[in-house]
Amino acid sequence: MNTATPTPPEGRIVCEARGHLLLMQIDRPAKRNGFTPAMYRQLADAYTRLDDDPALRVGVLHAAGEHFTAGLDLPSFAPYMQRGERVIPDGGVDPLNLGQPAYRRRTKPVVVAVQGITYTLGIELMLAADIVVAASDCRFSQLEVKRGIMATGGATLRMAERSGLGNALLHLLTGDEFDAAEALRLNYVQKVVEPAQVLREALRIAEQIAAQAPLAVVATRLNALKCVEEGPLAAMREFEATQQRLATSEDAKEGVRSFVERRAAQFTGR
Incomplete structure (x- = not known):
């Protein structure tokens, strides 16, 4: 520092x-x-x-x-x-x-x-x-x-x-x-x-x-927090919409490519 x-x-x-x-x-x-x-x-x-x-x-x-x-x-x-x-x-x-x-x-x-x-x-x-x-x-x-x-x-x-x-x-x-x-x-x-x-x-x-996908990290953190504060049912209600949003991101596409190509993913937060 x-x-x-x-x-x-x-x-x-x-x-x-x-x-x-x-x-x-x-x-x-x-x-x-x-x-x-x-x-x-x-x-x-x-x-x-x-x-x-x-x-x-x-x-x-x-x-x-x-x-x-x-x-x-x-x-x-x-x-x-x-x-x-x-x-x-x-x-x-x-x-x-x-x-x-x-x-x-x-x-x-x-x-x-x-x-x-x-x-x-x-x-x-x-x-x-x-x-x-x-x-x-x-x-x-x-x-x-x-x-x-x-x-x-x-x-x-x-x-x-x-x-x-x-x-x-x-x-x-x-x-x-x-x-x-x-x-x-x-x-x-x-x-x-x-x-x-x-x-x-x-x-x-x-x-x-x-090093992980930033959008997925934020979504995961917020969903876990919602579960603690509002209960499992409130958190579960977000699953489908959140997963659909993440699945259409550039990072999700990069995640699939990196899996197929057997390499570390390079995420951009988009």
Whole structure:
């Protein structure tokens, strides 16, 4: 990542397009990557860029330094919470993918690499993504109850969906700290690797996804999400129309040609 210029006190999100990938780095290591409003707005801009740029197929969210993020920088966010004011402008992609009015939902996949302290917003960002690679040194905590507030970035929804209500409430109501092995057991993360390998493994997975047919990847992701959120019947109702649309694409034709010619397909997203 290009981090030659000093990190500003309010932090930043550093973006790098690498082939079909958009790497998005959380950069405020001196404050354990605690999120300020400026950082959150920049992250929303990065997610919007990922969705809007046809050359980009997969996002990779990661962090500078030893920790993913300690969560929100509460002193800088408290005024927004008290006023009920949105931090990111209308029309952009919501990094938490909650489907709130005025925000767009993401269509393209995101892989997240987490390490060290991954608290509150960090857990919610990774659960809002699609695939999570965790370092073995991760320390997780959804500790809003210790601060007199509630997790409103999706943790109450997605922790229960991934691990069951009892497991979710164990950590949501105590605000305790748990490790990578527990996160893997509860399906909050998909892989646990050594800290030195976490970004490399996330990039490997992202590259593998980016090599597939982009239209099919987006359709598959959205259908699986619909199943989780609206149920199997809602997802099944889309099968026929979606398959017909994909089958007439240039990528589907290339998929058949590559199968016949016994070679790797070269997809264009058309």
